[in-house]
Amino acid sequence: MADTALTEPRSRADARPRASRGTRRRRPQWVGYLPYLLPGAVAFGVVIGYPLLTNVYFSLFKWRGGMAPLRWNGLGNYVDLLGDDKFWTSFGNSLAMIVAMVLVPTLLGLVLAAVLFDYLGRRFGERVSSVLRATYYLPQILPVAVAGVLWNWILNSQTGALNVILRGLGVETPPNWLGDPDTALPSVMLVLIWVQMGYPVVIFMAALQRVDPELYEAAELDGAGWWDRFRAITVPQIRPETFVVTLTCTVAALKVFGPIYVLTRGGPESSTLVPSYYSYLNFFDKSQVGYGSAIATVLTLVIVAVALIILGLQNRAERREREGV
Numbered sequence: 001m002a003d004t005a006l007t008e009p010r011s012r013a014d015a016r017p018r019a020s021r022g023t024r025r026r027r028p029q030w031v032g033y034l035p036y037l038l039p040g041a042v043a044f045g046v047v048i049g050y051p052l053l054t055n056v057y058f059s060l061f062k063w064r065g066g067m068a069p070l071r072w073n074g075l076g077n078y079v080d081l082l083g084d085d086k087f088w089t090s091f092g093n094s095l096a097m098i099v100a101m102v103l104v105p106t107l108l109g110l111v112l113a114a115v116l117f118d119y120l121g122r123r124f125g126e127r128v129s130s131v132l133r134a135t136y137y138l139p140q141i142l143p144v145a146v147a148g149v150l151w152n153w154i155l156n157s158q159t160g161a162l163n164v165i166l167r168g169l170g171v172e173t174p175p176n177w178l179g180d181p182d183t184a185l186p187s188v189m190l191v192l193i194w195v196q197m198g199y200p201v202v203i204f205m206a207a208l209q210r211v212d213p214e215l216y217e218a219a220e221l222d223g224a225g226w227w228d229r230f231r232a233i234t235v236p237q238i239r240p241e242t243f244v245v246t247l248t249c250t251v252a253a254l255k256v257f258g259p260i261y262v263l264t265r266g267g268p269e270s271s272t273l274v275p276s277y278y279s280y281l282n283f284f285d286k287s288q289v290g291y292g293s294a295i296a297t298v299l300t301l302v303i304v305a306v307a308l309i310i311l312g313l314q315n316r317a318e319r320r321e322r323e324g325v
Helices: 002-025 029-058 076-082 085-124 126-141 144-155 161-168 181-196 198-208 213-221 226-237 239-254 258-263 275-285 289-322
Strands: none
Touching (some): 076 289, 085 126, 085 198, 085 226, 085 275, 126 198, 144 161, 144 181, 144 258, 181 258, 198 226, 213 226, 239 289, 258 275, 275 289
């Protein structure tokens, strides 16, 4: 009995620390993710969060930059944007950039990827399709300055290769491709299509690698032609990648800056002006930092809204596909 009396308090005392240790182990699940999330959160705050908040702050002032004093303007810069014709022209030109960098490259890239994968790759081997894929992607890896010099050499009104060819064909006054308001925007759009084309081709060809080849073989045995296989197999199977390409290219089109800066500087007569370059002009050329910040803030909100809409459409399409609608 004495031994039992001595051991019972000890066992109870031992049970209490074990219970407390078990209690200490029960912590929120998200705590375990902190070591992995914290570096990304810090990087996001430094690279994106802080500059964005600073930009919004400056958009509420009239400021010429440098050591000039900040003068409170509230929402005055945003009100001025509503009556700024150049601001609305720049956003109108953004629609043309979306056509040149999203619509045309995505459609043509889808067709080219299907041709390279389902036709040329099957008949001439994967090496041929890989070489052609790399050729299409080459403009993507060229620096913007190099691409600009190349296209300035092609489109120059006096010594450009294109106008030299046209004069050789008998055209006495060939167009001033980048100097005429009527031809500058279509010329820039052509350059952007050339630059952007390789991106969807590479993404779509990578997506086609996961499609079961037996689907194409069975369809071909049933007598389905290339177009029938493209419509019934290729397009439905790579729908997720189509949303990815649409989202990334749309964001790139809305914030395009480099090609405009190199080719036209927004001219002539604002015919190729885009919001990012208009913000740059106000920041550096006109020293209207507050106004330029307001343009950049509005552009950011537009990009976020468009991205959320595309993501919503993607989630809706995936949900309908899971439900078998």
